[in-house]
Amino acid sequence: MEQVISSIKKIRCHVITDEYKLHNMIAQQLTAAGISFQHEVPLAPRNRIDFLTGDGIGIEAKKGKPNEVSVYKQLERYAGFDDVKGLILVIERYMDLPETINGKPVVSIGLRKLWGISSK
Numbered sequence: 001m002e003q004v005i006s007s008i009k010k011i012r013c014h015v016i017t018d019e020y021k022l023h024n025m026i027a028q029q030l031t032a033a034g035i036s037f038q039h040e041v042p043l044a045p046r047n048r049i050d051f052l053t054g055d056g057i058g059i060e061a062k063k064g065k066p067n068e069v070s071v072y073k074q075l076e077r078y079a080g081f082d083d084v085k086g087l088i089l090v091i092e093r094y095m096d097l098p099e100t101i102n103g104k105p106v107v108s109i110g111l112r113k114l115w116g117i118s119s120k
Contacts, residue, residue: 001086001105004057007033008090008109019063023050026061026090043081056085065093072097079104 007029023039030037036054043049051059058078062071071089078084079102086105089097094110 001055001057001088001107003033004030004035004053004055004059004088005107005109007035008059008088011090011111019061022061022063022090022092026051026059043078043083047077047081049078049084052083056083058084058087060087060089062089062091066091068095071095072101075106076101079106 008026010029011025027037027039030051030053037051037059039051041049041052049058050061053059060071060075060078071091075087075089075097079087084104087101087107089095089106089108090111091108092111094112095108097106097108100106
């Protein structure tokens with residue numbers, strides 16, 4: 001999980017207008033780090049995670065400031081799947097998350113925070 005976090009923290013971008021642009025940046029960083037992954041992985045009907053690494057680390061990307069309750073519920077669903085061993089939320093504006101959801105490690109990476117911009 002640390003290798004995935006480290007690679008994602010290298011992303012530097014301005015305001016994100018298209019979530020798929022963020023997906024492309026994440027994919028580029030994972031590829032550059034030699035991390036195997038799949039994109040848009042269906043875990044179950046209506047449950048498709050943005051990325052799933054070969055080690056089972058799920059990555060969900062969000063632009064802007066989405067509804068925190070909805071995002072948490074989405075992560076909670078994903079953490080319920082056996083294929084998901086941990087979760088990383090990559091979000092434009094940082095979002096507080098517990099250290100674990102359903103017993104699986106969870107990390108939030110705020111892109112604005114990486115730039116040193118306060119986003120709360």
